Amino acid sequence: MKRIHQTDTEEWFNSISHGVTALAAILGLVFLIILGVSSLKDFTLFSSIVYGLSLVSLYTFSTFYHGLRHGKAKNVFHILDHCGIYLLIAGSYTPVLLISIGGTTGWVLFAIQWAFAGVGIVIKVFYTGKYDLISTLMYAVMGWMIVIRWQDLVDAIPSPALMLLLAGGISYTAGIVFYLLDTRMKYLHFVWHLFVMTGSVLHFILIVKYVIV
Template sequence: MFAPRLLDFQKTKYARFMNHRVPAHKRYQPTEYEHAANCATHAFWIIPSILGSSNLYFLSDDDWETISAWIYGLGLCGLFVVSTVFHTISWKKSHLRMVEHCLHMFDRMVIYFFIAASYAPWYKLVELLCYIVMGFFPALVILSMPNTEGIWELVTGGVFYCLGMVFFKSDGRIPFAHAIWHLFVAFGAGTHYYAIWRYLYLPSTLQTKVSK
């Protein structure tokens, strides 16, 4: 009983910043404030994701690293671009229901692709194809890898995603819940990017300096 009351922001001064809780069969209806936050929290990361992906591409030493950089970069940039476009259309062009619906589905599909793409630099191409099929569970095979560098960063990124799900499921209960979920996604993506950059693409001489 205590937890629901603690999270009942509808009875506080913050109620104007949040949408009312809707049944499962009805559409999520953010407030104007939440619409703006949903767009901004992912639009902000579009340029950094493009620059970061380009950095991995230019640091690539062989064909596999180049392919991995492309796959990961497409997943990373696609995640933020598609999410931003979807939320912008949902906010400013909500009358385009078919377009909005297609973008919503595409937004969900990009998430699955990004999950697999985040692990692309850690595996060979054949293994990657298996993980794309697996979708949700690519991280399980990491435990069998002989080289465990970057494992903790990958785990930390996964924790960010999991914690973010609490807010993803809290629309109508917590102000800006969806935007907060976006931030957790950005933190998770940033943590995984750091692991990929540091342990797989950064030259060994610079890795030593970073470790110090």
């Protein structure tokens, strides 16, 4: 049987999990900016800011959405929460595409990623509650879009970085299953959060250790 709303206890877990991560993301943004300023690589500061802000945005939006009582404010943050997913996917790709891959290929994929994000955000803002399956498929397509230029990625980053990228992508993708089933069983949305957090940590390590530095 499907549930319309999560229980207060579930929402507490959902809010706290991403609230803690939002605070970590703010510290991560500061760290990324410091690395970006000191790096000699092209577009590092820009990429660091875009990526860091995408992390902060997603986890902040999610924290407020799950922490607020039902009403207009919660509805607004619900939309922002879903928009934040698009921002994080495109934001996470930005350093890899502009710094590691670079050139025409990197910039074209960068433009495609953010175009997808823009379309997804428009759908969420103007067609709230509709086309949820399409939105979820767009998350997956955006997340795995790099496979169309897989060799460029293999040539651009070392094997350990590639493993981190794949592990993070798998974590995000596996979490979608729990997200789609969260109306059928308690705490599955919290499990989805754990998968998202794991994916974010893996990609943060990748970007800091192998892309920016």
